[in-house]
Amino acid sequence: MHEQSLVQALLDLIEEYAGRYGAKKICRVRLSCGRVSGIEPACLRFAFAVQSQGTVADGAHLELDLLPVRIYCFACEQEIQDEAYHAVCPRCRGSAVVLVGGTEELKLIDMDAE
Numbered sequence: 709m710h711e712q713s714l715v716q717a718l719l720d721l722i723e724e725y726a727g728r729y730g731a732k733k734i735c736r737v738r739l740s741c742g743r744v745s746g747i748e749p750a751c752l753r754f755a756f757a758v759q760s761q762g763t764v765a766d767g768a769h770l771e772l773d774l775l776p777v778r779i780y781c782f783a784c785e786q787e788i789q790d791e792a793y794h795a796v797c798p799r800c801r802g803s804a805v806v807l808v809g810g811t812e813e814l815k816l817i818d819m820d821a822e
């Protein structure tokens with residue numbers, strides 16, 4: 709499962725930060741990823757809940773910001789936000805579009821320690 713390795717990398721990063729700043733417990737972790745990054749929020753939450761057990765982030769509240777899908781339409785000559793990527797422009801229904809946002813990988817934004 710894709711999410712498991714992402715969460716493992718995330719926990720390694722959290723442990724490293726916690727160690728560096730002498731934090732005993734992380735109570736909140738804020739992440740962001742693109743809506744069409746292939747990351748399943750429910751899977752991510754589940755993996756985090758399981759894999760964080762016994763780490764400094766055990767029981768931490770996970771906040772996930774889903775970055776919107778952004779497409780550029782060559783017919784409308786502008787960038788448009790959409791809920792999902794359907795390879796058509798939501799405005800003119802044309803197919804001369806490219807995906808320019810929403811594919812961002814998982815990123816650690818910030819976290820709160822106790």
Ligand SMILES: [Zn+2]
Binds near residue numbers: 781782784800801802
């Ligand atoms: Zn268009």
